[in-house]
Structures are given as C-alpha cells and as structure tokens.
Amino acid sequence: MIEKKINRSANDIYGMPILGFLFKNQTFIFVLRLIVLALFLYGVYLGFKDPGEENTFTRYLFWGLFWSLFMVVSLATFGRVFCGICPHGFLGKYITKFGLQREMPSWLKNPWWGLGLIIIGWWAVYYMYPGFYRLPLVTAILFVGVTAVAFLLYYLYKDMSYCKYVCPIGSLTKAYGRLSFTWLGSYKEDCSACKTFDCATACPYNLKPFTFNKKNTMEDCSLCMECSTACDAINFSIVPPGNSLYKKFKLDKIEVWTFILITASITISMGFHHGIGRSPIAQYTPWVQSAEYFKSFMSFGSIDVVGLFAFLYALGITLFLVLGGMFLTSKILKAEYSKTFYTLGYAFAPLFLIGGLDHLMHSFFTHTYADIANSFIYGFGLESDKVQNLASRKDSWLGIFGIFKYIAVVWAFLILYKRVNLFNASRIAKVLATLSASLLIIFYLSLGAMRDFAMSKKAHTHTIHTQSKTIHSKG
Numbered sequence: 001m002i003e004k005k006i007n008r009s010a011n012d013i014y015g016m017p018i019l020g021f022l023f024k025n026q027t028f029i030f031v032l033r034l035i036v037l038a039l040f041l042y043g044v045y046l047g048f049k050d051p052g053e054e055n056t057f058t059r060y061l062f063w064g065l066f067w068s069l070f071m072v073v074s075l076a077t078f079g080r081v082f083c084g085i086c087p088h089g090f091l092g093k094y095i096t097k098f099g100l101q102r103e104m105p106s107w108l109k110n111p112w113w114g115l116g117l118i119i120i121g122w123w124a125v126y127y128m129y130p131g132f133y134r135l136p137l138v139t140a141i142l143f144v145g146v147t148a149v150a151f152l153l154y155y156l157y158k159d160m161s162y163c164k165y166v167c168p169i170g171s172l173t174k175a176y177g178r179l180s181f182t183w184l185g186s187y188k189e190d191c192s193a194c195k196t197f198d199c200a201t202a203c204p205y206n207l208k209p210f211t212f213n214k215k216n217t218m219e220d221c222s223l224c225m226e227c228s229t230a231c232d233a234i235n236f237s238i239v240p241p242g243n244s245l246y247k248k249f250k251l252d253k254i255e256v257w258t259f260i261l262i263t264a265s266i267t268i269s270m271g272f273h274h275g276i277g278r279s280p281i282a283q284y285t286p287w288v289q290s291a292e293y294f295k296s297f298m299s300f301g302s303i304d305v306v307g308l309f310a311f312l313y314a315l316g317i318t319l320f321l322v323l324g325g326m327f328l329t330s331k332i333l334k335a336e337y338s339k340t341f342y343t344l345g346y347a348f349a350p351l352f353l354i355g356g357l358d359h360l361m362h363s364f365f366t367h368t369y370a371d372i373a374n375s376f377i378y379g380f381g382l383e384s385d386k387v388q389n390l391a392s393r394k395d396s397w398l399g400i401f402g403i404f405k406y407i408a409v410v411w412a413f414l415i416l417y418k419r420v421n422l423f424n425a426s427r428i429a430k431v432l433a434t435l436s437a438s439l440l441i442i443f444y445l446s447l448g449a450m451r452d453f454a455m456s457k458k459a460h461t462h463t464i465h466t467q468s469k470t471i472h473s474k475g
C-alpha cells in the first residue's frame, strides 16, 4: 500500500469514524464476505437436503434477504455494495488471477446477455410459473448452475468479464447504482503527480478509478475496494443522490434499457398482475380478457396465462410509451432520435428503485422481517418462538411508505428536466420535450391511482358484502 498523506474531505466516507471502518477495513470486509459466502453455500446445501416447501431458509435467504431487501435498500443508498460482498465476485477475483486470462470473445462481450437473462430467464418465467424459482430445490439448482457458469468464465477470461457482460444482477446494479448517494473517485491533486497507478493495477476489473470523476461514470466498478487498499488517494464520498445523472457523460445504452425493461418487468407488470389483477375490475382488464380468449382455443399446460399476458402487456405498453414519447421529443428538440432516447432515458431510473421502496417497506413490516427471522430459526434449528410480524396489513401508518411513489415521480421529472437542458432548444421546446418524454412517468403515476381506485372498489364491495351478511343473519 502506498502511504500518502491525504487530507480527506468532510464528505469522504473513508475519513468517517464508523462508515470509514465498514467500507475501508479490509479485515472486516473479508470477514463479511466469508459470512455471506457461508450463508450462500448453506442455503444451496439445504436446498438439496430439504427440497420441499418446509425449507423456508433457502427461499427467504435468496428471495427475501439478498433479493430484494438487501439489494434494493443498498442500491438506493450506498450504491453497488451488493457486488462488493457477492460470493461470485469474491471468489471470481482469485479464480481469474490463476485463470487463462483470455480476452472474452466479442459475441459474449455484450451486456445484453446479462439484461436478457434477467428479463427472459427470470421475470418471464416468474410470471408464467409463479413460485417455480422459489422452490428450494429449484433455487439450489439455479445457483449451482449460475455459479458453475460464473467460475468457468472467470477462469477463461480476464478483467472479471463475467461480471461486466454476463451476470444478470450486474447489469441491474451497475445502472441503478447511479441513484445512490455515494461516489468512488480520487483526490485530483494527489493523483496528478502519480507515476505508479497502483489503484488501476490493483483493480481486478481493469478500471482506472482516477478517471471516474472526469468521465462522470464509475463504469463497471463493483465497490470491491481493492483500489483504496492499494492507494490512499482513492475517496468514497457522499454526494447528492443521483449526482451523475444531472450532468453529461458517455451514454451507456444498456443502462437506459435496464431502466426501461426493469420498470416494465417489475413495476408495471406487478401493478397489472398483483395490483389491478387482484381487484374486482380484474376480469375487465385486457390481459385477463386476452388470456381467456387464447385459452378458449389453445392449451397452455401449467402456464399462468394471465400472468404471462400481464407481463406482455406491460412490456408492450412501456415500449410504446417510451419509443413513441421519445420520437415526439426528438422532433420537438430537433435532435437525433438515438441521442434523445439515450440522453433522456436515464430519467426512468427512480421508478423501479425508489417507487419500489413503497412495496418493499410495506412487505418488510407485514411479513418479510418475520419470514426471514423464522427461516433462520428453521435453517439453524434454533430453539426459539416464532417471530411475529412487525405490523398488520390493516395498520394505517403503513400508508406513509406510499410517499416513495411520489418521490420517484418527482425525482424522475427532476432528472428529465436537467437532462433536457443538455440540449440546445428554446424554452418552450424544452417544456414540451419534458412532457412528451415523460409519458412513462405519467403512466406510472396513473397506474398507482388506478390500483388505488380498483382496491377502493374491493373495499366497497367487501363492505356491502359484510353489511348484507349482517342483515341476513339478523333476518
């Protein structure tokens, strides 16, 4: 480690008492990674040993604690720390060091692999066969398969290419990490005279962290913190949330597509299928009607046809709104379509991650916390009473989490406004462009209102049903 006398700025996490220890102390980080690795291995082992539904440990470790609780909360705050403690990245660093160090072939060096895997390999299957991946045995087989592929690619190719191009989680964490309030960079004055570039040499991803500030992107940085161990001039700072999104940077197409397709696959699809789809107006929705129509002359086996159509409609509507809206916007701004699309598409970032905190926090208090705690009691055979939920679904105070939906919308508009200002256009053109590029944001907002309306119908129907039962029983 190169010892340099660094005057750390007040917002540098490395200079802070507790956070500095958590993010910079390599022994602590190493132990944390070992614990996560041990949990990962035990979860997979238990998936094979107890493959039935009674094995809640495997299910809630992977699909409750890691995804989505830890990933969503950490991405929205400290950034890509999920990658920083990921068992694949942790072991991959050593595998790749002793591997063949080849260049990944260009057909594989395409981040669409990672994004495609998460949209088709996970979400399409999730809607068609709900609960399938959550079966402990399926979860265990899935993670053994992913681990085998990851290790093989780490062994064959250099610079952690698996993380950069193939990992389904990597595409998501890289894009959404931009919304966090942290930034890894370096002290310019300490770097300017550097001749050794220890940070770049130490980086397993072959990145140059001293260029991040200038380029306004952290590229594929996984927050592994190897560079900060190699050189003290690296800083990890607290910045305004989503700071990089308000300025220019080299546009990354896959980041924009991640925001669009993840919003469609999770936020909009769930709004259709689990929101409106569970209300009294469900049978009038196009996805239910389409499912009924196709089922009348086709056999779908055990596929959840309504779920599949909800997913397809969500994808179709999202693409229509985004592609159509951006086409109009490019005309208004008199700018190239592709430039308009990729410059402004970053505005969709908060919809899933920040808006999703509403559902995530609600679920945490009503069941996720107890589910995870009870699954650990089961997994480790602890002598303990069952942990109860922290709140009931009827608790009105849970409504405060609804604020996240509005924060997401306001934030999306703010990013859009700032990024429209990167174009040369008249003021009125910019106002119109902001409106036409925001069709997906407006639809997201109205989807929430539609769901609330549909649910109020349910409550209304339930009240009438209860009243009529009371009258009948009195009669």
Ligand code: SF4
Pocket (backbone or CB within 6 Å): 082, 083, 084, 086, 087, 088, 089, 090, 150, 162, 163, 164, 167, 168, 169, 170, 171, 173, 222
């Ligand atoms: S990109 Fe994927 S494999 Fe690599 S560290 Fe992140 S989650 Fe792990």
Ligand code: SF4
Pocket (backbone or CB within 6 Å): 184, 202, 203, 204, 205, 206, 207, 208, 209, 220, 221, 222, 223, 224, 225, 226, 227, 228
């Ligand atoms: S830039 Fe630093 S923290 Fe980021 S991946 Fe490279 S070594 Fe790890």
